[in-house]
Amino acid sequence: MHEFSLIEGVLNMVRDSASQNNIGKVNRVKLVVGRLSMALPDSLHFAFEAICKDEDLFREAILEIEEKEIMCDCLACQRSSELKDIYSFICPACGSNRIEITQGRELYLDYYEGEEVNGAGSNGG
Numbered sequence: 814m815h816e817f818s819l820i821e822g823v824l825n826m827v828r829d830s831a832s833q834n835n836i837g838k839v840n841r842v843k844l845v846v847g848r849l850s851m852a853l854p855d856s857l858h859f860a861f862e863a864i865c866k867d868e869d870l871f872r873e874a875i876l877e878i879e880e881k882e883i884m885c886d887c888l889a890c891q892r893s894s895e896l897k898d899i900y901s902f903i904c905p906a907c908g909s910n911r912i913e914i915t916q917g918r919e920l921y922l923d924y925y926e927g928e929e930v931n932g933a934g935s936n937g938g
């Protein structure tokens with residue numbers, strides 16, 4: 814359950830940041846997840862909900878995931894292409910295996926949104 818520890822790490826960061834910024838309730842957490850990170854969005858959502866339901870800070874939080882395609886630069890033909898097959902690292906344009914992955918390994922917290930503890934009340938949204 815690689816996704817559980819990932820989500821725990823992300824929530825720890827949000828928790829630290831929230832306490833520094835007087836955030837009492839987190840509404841949204843946005844993650845960027847590359848396809849090569851091997852983290853499955855469904856499992857991330859599952860882990861997120863399982864952990865969040867027990868914690869007031871995150872109880873109403875929504876997890877948003879932006880998936881990044883795998884992109885590679887080919888050293889043979891100099892083209893950048895999207896790599897569709899993650900199990901064969903071959904340039905889709907020329908078939909060379911001399912490629913460098915330039916995108917797709919990402920896995921990070923993009924941002925989160927929350928509400929401050931004090932100053933609660935409607936703001937006419």
Ligand SMILES: [Zn+2]
Pocket residue numbers: 887888889890891892904905906907908909
């Ligand atoms: Zn190539």
